[in-house]
Amino acid sequence: MKTLSPAAEDCLLFAYRIVEKGEELSVSALARGLGVGDSTITAMIQKLAKQKLFHHVPRREISLSDSGRELARGLIxxxxxxxxxxxxxxxxxxxxxxxxxxxxxxxxxxxxxxxxxxxxxxxxxxxxxxxxxxxxxxxxSRKLRRLSDMHVGDHGKVARIVDGKPDALIYLTKLGLELGSDVEVTYAPAQDEIVHVSVEGVQRTLGAHVAANILIEG
Amino acid sequence: MKTLSPAAEDCLLFAYRIVEKGEELSVSALARGLGVGDSTITAMIQKLAKQKLFHHVPRREISLSDSGRELARGLIxxxxxxxxxxxxxxxxxxxxxxxxxxxxxxxxxxxxxxxxxxxxxxxxxxxxxxxxxxxxxxxxSRKLRRLSDMHVGDHGKVARIVDGKPDALIYLTKLGLELGSDVEVTYAPAQDEIVHVSVEGVQRTLGAHVAANILIEG
DNA sequence: TTGTATATTTCGATGTATCGAAATAAGGAA
DNA sequence: TTCCTTATTTCGATACATCGAAATATACAA
Incomplete structure (x- = not known):
């Protein structure tokens, strides 16, 4: 009950991340996230459900149990x-x-x-x-806004990058976007999925996709 | 060739330690040291021999190959x-x-x-x-002597503890024997397997067994 | 009500590490 | 030379994470 395999820990960990983002827990989401086949997740969930870490109604619903969430918090x-x-x-x-x-x-x-x-x-x-x-x-407890939701003139400091894969993080670094960087929205055409921002005084343009995962404080 | 399993790494690692101590490499020695069955080691050695990390003459001899020793050095x-x-x-x-x-x-x-x-x-x-x-x-490159080989009046500093299991190390700590501690042999009865030493000025008595794994410099 | 798309599950299979029991070979004793 | 002790190896078996293919259930659309 205390000793989970690495694979089981990964599953719990990723489930916690999905829930943390407010998204729906599913076999396919876990499989995609962990880079394994669907059947692997089905087997894993069944095993972990037996250990009461997940609630599992076959084919209908997967959720973390209280003890599962507790454990996952520790893993995170x-x-x-x-x-x-x-x-x-x-x-x-x-x-x-x-x-x-x-x-x-x-x-x-x-x-x-x-x-x-x-x-x-x-x-x-x-x-x-x-x-x-x-x-x-x-x-x-911070109140953060997605950069993509901000309006012209809004400004603040980069406080969190959600779901940043290595390549995306390298890209942001190149743009001067790091935790704590000052950003201000300078232009956000309603017609397009982009946002122009001033990063520490330098003009940059970001796709809404990227901007949605940049959370700003203040 | 580059990615060994943890079990394989442990095997290589332990083999290196055996060789480092100048002892004989054998299936049973590895099995004992790693806490697994003999047949497990036989299988492991066969696998690693295929990867040219060990030389293996079945039932006759096991030794590290050059690349195996090389690799093991990195693991150590x-x-x-x-x-x-x-x-x-x-x-x-x-x-x-x-x-x-x-x-x-x-x-x-x-x-x-x-x-x-x-x-x-x-x-x-x-x-x-x-x-x-x-x-x-x-x-x-240090020239170290086993504490058990020293004579009355010989002294120096603790430089290395060989093969120290946790309990043994705790015991040594309690005696004030740490790396760098000054020790001097005060009495070594030829009739008995013990040695009396002064550790940072305090008198202690050690069994030859323990003393053999304490290496002294200087 | 019926059909169907899609997500999920089941069903063998594979590869790895492990075990214990049984077979076997090497080396020394007689 | 023959025998016996003992280390080693072989031989199934188990447990785990994984796969892909095939079966299947749900939910929604018609």
Whole structure:
């Protein structure tokens, strides 16, 4: 009950991320996200449902149980703390941390997690601005807006990049968009799916797609 | 050829340690050391022999090939660097590092290894005084003596603990025997398998068994 | 009510690590 | 030379994560 396989942990982890984004949990979403076949997920969910980590009504619904959510929170915490550690202490860039963390996380002990948490000074966010769950309150109390939802003249600081794959993160870095960067919307044609922004004073143009995953604070 | 399973890495790693100690490589020695059945090792060796990492003359001899030794050196380096990192940067004690490293080592990238090496300032020895292979020269150039081989009046500093299981290391810590501790042999009865030593001025008595794995420099 | 598209599940199969029991070979003893 | 001890290997078996193909159930449309 305590020792999940890496594959099972990945499943729980990804399910938590889907739920965190407010999206629908399904076999196909998990399969896509984890890069495995649908039948692999069906088998996994059945196994995890037996361990009461998921509720599963075959063919109808999948959801995290309370204990599953609880456990997943711990896994997310571990993942994000490792990412933060790699970034802050070992010189990794924000596009490199996810891949390395994904492999390391299944191997480290609770002691390791708490040691790096302490070493980092109990950070609240990882290098992508994702909140690091801890103790009781994990909810991101910041009020963030999608860059794609902002209007001309609105401005603030980049606070979080949602779902950033390495290539996307490298792209953002090249545009000068990092956590904390000042951005202001300068032009947002209603006719097109783009937004013009000023990033630390430099003009950039972003597709709505990309802008939707950039969350701004303030 | 590049991607070995954790089990295969463990096998190579343990084989290297056996050879490093000058002992005989055998199926049973590996099985005992890795805590698996003999038949598991036979299968593993056959697989690794196919990959030219071991030379295997069935029922007669097992040895590391050049490329196997090469590869194992890298694995040992990785293991010992991780141990050193846990000890120096994350507050682990010398009895805790091996277990944690054993699990983490299979998951980290080359980049990670080089990052911690740099962060540590390119250490030459791990928390047990075992040499960390690097580049070309890995041989421990120190001239060390087993504490059990020393005579009354001989003295020096603890430089390495060989094969220290966690319980043994905790025991040594309790006796004040750490790397760098000053020790002097005060009495070594030829009639008995014990040795009396002064550790940082305090009198202690050790069994020959334990003393044989304590290496002294100077 | 019936049909059908689509998501899900079931059903063998594969590859890996592991086991214990039984077979077997090497090396030393007689 | 023959026998016996002991290490090693072979031989099924189990457990797991995975696959693709085929079967199937649901939900929605007609």
């Amino acid at each position: 915490r571990r993942h994000r703390l490792i990412e933060t550690y790699l970034f802050q202490k070992l010189g990794y860039s924000w596009d490199e941390v996810h891949g390395e963390a994904e492999r390391i996380e299944h191997a480290v002990s609770e002691k390791f997690v708490e040691a790096i948490d302490k070493e980092l000074g109990f950070p609240k966010f990882d290098p992508h601005g994702d909140p690091i769950p801890s103790g009781e309150h994990s909810a991101d | 380096r990785r293991h010992r660097l991780i141990e050193t990192y846990l000890f120096q940067k994350l507050g682990y004690s010398w009895d805790e590092v091996h277990g944690e490293a054993e699990r983490i080592e299979h998951a980290v990238s080359e980049k990670f290894v080089e990052a911690i090496d740099k962060e540590l300032g390119f250490p030459k020895f791990d928390p047990h005084g075992d040499p960390i292979p690097s580049g070309e020269h890995s041989a421990d």
